[in-house]
Amino acid sequence: MRIPPRITQIGALALLGAATLLTLAILLFIVLFVLEKGIPVLGWRFLFGYPQDMGKAGGILPTIVASLILPLLAIAVALPLGVGTAVYLTEYTRETGITRIIRFGTDCLAGIPSILFGLFGFIFFVTILKMGWSLLSGGLTLAFMILPTIIRTSEEAIKAVPNTYREVSFSLGATRWRTIAKVVLPNALPGILTGVMLGIGRSIGETAAVIFTAGSSLRMPVSVFDSARTMSVHFYILAREGISSENAYGTAAVLILSVLMVNAIAYWLMHRYIARNS
């Protein structure tokens, strides 16, 4: 017997709806579970105190500082490289074999798992370039990791700048480079910043690539050559070695809140940008 299309439609919709609800429910559960257990731990002492007894007691200030510096280092390196690549791909060349290879390279780099970035950073920055376990090694490793994100979002942002802007600039006698610097990039800025925020969010949450390059020293980092422990590495160590589940939840809450906040800013920027350009 053939089931009437209307009935299959209702069945299919019910299944799809249930799957969507389940997806949302699981993801929200994870966030709320951690926040519910973690937020009560938060307080002045926890956020601005120094860890004591390997993190069993005390606060997480050095890890917060490390989680601020590391992404900024990564951005400082990745942003010029990424925007430069995007400018080249969009403004200076047509689709050729070379751009296809660059795009393929970018896509592949985006797919490389973080543990391989960790291995690479460990052998290249830490060992061969003798930077040791340091914020610098970690930042440079993360720069490679977030480069594809920066390239892609910048490329989208630059492509979205209307061509009339460029034509007006050219017709006023501006060179290609001046047009890019004074017209295209300023207009693409919110879109580029979206990539920056996404890169920062990824860097804050990253563990595997950081633990082998920046190390896990709990001391307050004073220079970029110091080893430091980010919040995510601290959280991993607290949870895995069973040092303190209370402080683990607290650290996780700060970690999740900062990543969500950074990502939310990224999406806000993106939507403002889309709204303005359409």
Added chain:
Amino acid sequence: MGVAFSALGGLLLIALFIFKEGFPFIVKMGLRDFLLSSRWDPQSGHYGIYPMVIASVWVTLGAMVVGAPLGIAGAIFLTEFMPTPVMRIVKPTIELLAGIPSVVYGFIGVMVLAPIIRDRMGGPGLSVLAGSLILGVMILPTIVSISTDAITAVPNSYREGSLALGATRWQTVHMVVLKAARSGIVASIILGMGRAIGETMAVIMVAGNAVKIPHSPLDSVRTLTANIALEMGYATGMHRQALFATGIILFVFIMILNSLASTAVKRKGKRT
């Protein structure tokens, strides 16, 4: 414009140094012995990663079984059956949640999921099953997000044509829209797979890390990624080379998946 080659250069640099450290080891030991021997005991000089390869395959396939249907169903429902304002809220929410750090997923696996598995189904709790479930959830945002984009990109005229012929919305979706968006959806699955096989911290926390070939989903296993991360901290000499060699295997797996995903997308480009 040398900077344009930064990403490509980075990729090559990463490949170069991982191969430089690991490849001599593979040559010395022989790829067959390295891949197909089951004994991993660095102290006595045995470096077989067969159990880890199998573990990675199991956990990844498990994650796909969990993540792919849920993610694709979510993407279809969001794009085709939800009013646009709702989708404008739900999709960013899911994408925001893609930012949840992997260690947090692992922690939830340890605190919530593993005890449930241990009490209800037996075994140690930290297992292939726990790993698959956690990874399956982790790759949901990737799959939902990319599939949604693929489905949104299907021209509306396709839908209108189908509806005009008297098809119901669901018939239109599964006979027309999904066919047109197929390559994008396949790409989302392959990319999700890449994420699952490469994931490290969450898997270390929930899969148990025992070096043995799993016989049931309730067995504890150690994946390729976990093997690297667990022993990298103290490995030296041959042992360290063996871990880089494990990295090579992982790198090759990932590059194959990336190439498949990019071919899937390219095929679509040619057809439309």
